[in-house]
Amino acid sequence: MTLFARNLIQSTLLSLLIIGNSLAATVVVVSPSVSAPLSDMDVKQLFLGKTKTFSDGMPAIPVNQKIGSKPREHLLRNLLNITENQYRSYWTRRLFTGAGVPPKEVDSDQQVIKLIEENPDIVGYIDAENVTNTVKVVLTIE
Amino acid sequence: MRRSLWKVIVAINLCGLLTTIQAADIAVNGFASIVGGMTLDKDDTYLVDPSSGATYDDNFSLQPESIIGLQLDVDLTNDVKFTTQMLARGGNDFDTTLEWAYLTYHFTPNFSGQIGRMRTPFFFYSNALDIGLSYPWIRPPMDVYWPNVTSFDAAKLNYATTFDTWDVSINLFSGTSNFPINQGAFANSGATVDNPVMAGMSLELNRDWLSLRGSFTHVEINLRNIPVSQPDNSVISVDLSNQARYYNLFSKIDYNNVLLMAEGILLTYDNKSFNLNTEVDWYVTSGYRFGKILPHFTISKRREDDDVHAATRKITSETFGVRWDLLPAAALKFEYTHTDEENTLSDNATEILSAAVDFVF
Numbered sequence A: 001m002t003l004f005a006r007n008l009i010q011s012t013l014l015s016l017l018i019i020g021n022s023l024a025a026t027v028v029v030v031s032p033s034v035s036a037p038l039s040d041m042d043v044k045q046l047f048l049g050k051t052k053t054f055s056d057g058m059p060a061i062p063v064n065q066k067i068g069s070k071p072r073e074h075l076l077r078n079l080l081n082i083t084e085n086q087y088r089s090y091w092t093r094r095l096f097t098g099a100g101v102p103p104k105e106v107d108s109d110q111q112v113i114k115l116i117e118e119n120p121d122i123v124g125y126i127d128a129e130n131v132t133n134t135v136k137v138v139l140t141i142e
Numbered sequence B: 001m002r003r004s005l006w007k008v009i010v011a012i013n014l015c016g017l018l019t020t021i022q023a024a025d026i027a028v029n030g031f032a033s034i035v036g037g038m039t040l041d042k043d044d045t046y047l048v049d050p051s052s053g054a055t056y057d058d059n060f061s062l063q064p065e066s067i068i069g070l071q072l073d074v075d076l077t078n079d080v081k082f083t084t085q086m087l088a089r090g091g092n093d094f095d096t097t098l099e100w101a102y103l104t105y106h107f108t109p110n111f112s113g114q115i116g117r118m119r120t121p122f123f124f125y126s127n128a129l130d131i132g133l134s135y136p137w138i139r140p141p142m143d144v145y146w147p148n149v150t151s152f153d154a155a156k157l158n159y160a161t162t163f164d165t166w167d168v169s170i171n172l173f174s175g176t177s178n179f180p181i182n183q184g185a186f187a188n189s190g191a192t193v194d195n196p197v198m199a200g201m202s203l204e205l206n207r208d209w210l211s212l213r214g215s216f217t218h219v220e221i222n223l224r225n226i227p228v229s230q231p232d233n234s235v236i237s238v239d240l241s242n243q244a245r246y247y248n249l250f251s252k253i254d255y256n257n258v259l260l261m262a263e264g265i266l267l268t269y270d271n272k273s274f275n276l277n278t279e280v281d282w283y284v285t286s287g288y289r290f291g292k293i294l295p296h297f298t299i300s301k302r303r304e305d306d307d308v309h310a311a312t313r314k315i316t317s318e319t320f321g322v323r324w325d326l327l328p329a330a331a332l333k334f335e336y337t338h339t340d341e342e343n344t345l346s347d348n349a350t351e352i353l354s355a356a357v358d359f360v361f
Helices: A003-023 A038-049 A070-080 A084-096 A109-118 B002-017
Strands: A026-030 A061-065 A105-108 A122-127 A136-142 B025-039 B045-051 B054-056 B069-073 B082-087 B096-106 B111-119 B149-163 B167-180 B192-207 B212-231 B237-255 B256-269 B278-288 B291-307 B310-329 B330-342 B347-361
Touching: A026 A070, A026 A109, A038 A061, A038 A070, A061 A070, A061 A109, A070 A084, A070 A122, A070 A136, A084 B025, A084 B069, A105 A109, A122 B025, A122 B149, B045 B347, B149 B192
Parallel strands: A061 A105, A061 A122
Antiparallel strands: A026 A122, A026 A136, B025 B069, B025 B347, B045 B054, B069 B082, B082 B096, B096 B111, B111 B149, B149 B167, B167 B192, B192 B212, B212 B237, B237 B256, B256 B278, B278 B291, B291 B310, B310 B330, B330 B347
C-alpha cells in the first residue's frame, strides 16, 4: 500500500468518525434559570456523586438516562472516561457503603426535559437534536 | 420478575410504616451472597464470620457465610438523610438484625455529621464488609478482618473535598459497643466485650487508580464473663478491663488490568494480660484482570506476641482465588485458602475451599 493510499484511508476513517460523532452529539442541559456555568469537571463530579451543588452553591440533582442509551454511552465514555460496568460498580460500592444513592434514571430525552421544567435543580443530558427552548445547553460532549 | 415483585412488596410495607414522614425520596436496594465452603481435612474448622463466630468444617455448608440484606436510603429533607441496613446472616441462623440505622446531616455540601448505629471504621473495607461485590475475595482476609466488633453506636463528623485530582475524606468518630464473643472457645460462654469508648479518626485519599487510608482508634475494653480454666480443671468466670490503640494503613493500586492491595493493623494494649497481646496483622493481594475474569493471590499474616508468657502465635495464610463478573450486578467466585497456625506448642495447617455468588438487586 502506498503512503498516499494509507493517508487517504486514514483521513476518510477520521472524517467518518467525526461525522458519526456530530450526528449524535450529546449535550448537558439545565433549566434556563440556572446562571452558574458547568465545566467538564463539574459535570463529572455531579454524576459521580462527589458534589451536590452548582458552582454558585445552589443544589444540583443529576439525572441519568437508561443503561444502553446513546446519550448515556457518550457521557460515560467521553466525559467520565469510564465503562458502563465500572460506573455501575462504582455506584454499587458507594451505595452500600453509605456514601450516597446513584442518580435516578429516566427513559428518554423528553423525560429529562420534563423533569427540568418541573425542577430547576435537575442536570441532565440529551441528544443535541432534541433540545427545546425550555432547557439551556451548558456543555457539548465532543 | 420476582425481584421487582419483592421490591414492590417491601416498598408498599415501608410506605405504610413511613406515612407519618413526608419523605421526598426512598431508595430500597438489596444485596446477597450465597456462599458455600468446607475444610479439606477432618477435624479442621475455619472461622469465616467473626461477628457470628460461624466456621466451616469438613462438611460442605452454605450456612456460615450466606447473607441477605436490604438497605433503605430516605431523604427526609434536602440536608437530612436516614440510612438503614437490615441483614440476615447464615451464621446467625438468618435472624434479621439492624446493622445500620443512622441519620446524616449536611452542615455544608462538604461537611456532614452522622449519628446512630454504623460500622466500626477499623478497616478500608469496614463499610463494605457484607457487600461481596465490592472486593475481589469471597471474604476479606480473616488474619486481618478478625475483630468481632463490626458495628457501634456513634457520632461521626465527615469532611470530604477535592484537591486537584485527589478526593480527600477526613472522619472523626466516637461511639460505644457491646457484643457477645462467639469465637472459638468462647462460643455460648456468655462472654461479652463491652467497649464504652471507641474514638478515633481516619483519613482517606483517592485518585483515579490509587487509594490510601490511615486510621487510629482508641478503644476502652471491658471483657465480662471470660471463662478461665483453673489448675484443678474447674472453670471460673472473670472480668477484665484494658485499653487498646489500634492503627490501620491501607493502599490500593487499580491501574489498567493490575490490582495491588496491602493493608495492615497494629494493635497494642496498655496492660499485658490474658489473651490481649500486641498484634501486627497484614495482607498483600495481587491480581490481574483478563476482561471479566480476575485471578488473584493473597498472602496474609497474623502475629500475636504474648509478652507475659514469652510466647508467639503466628498464622500465615495463602489464598488463590478467581472472581468472574458475570453481570455488572453479579459475580461468581472460587477460592482456595491454605492457613498455618503456629504457636509454641503446636503447628496446624488447614485447607479451605469455597465458592460464592454475590449480587445486588
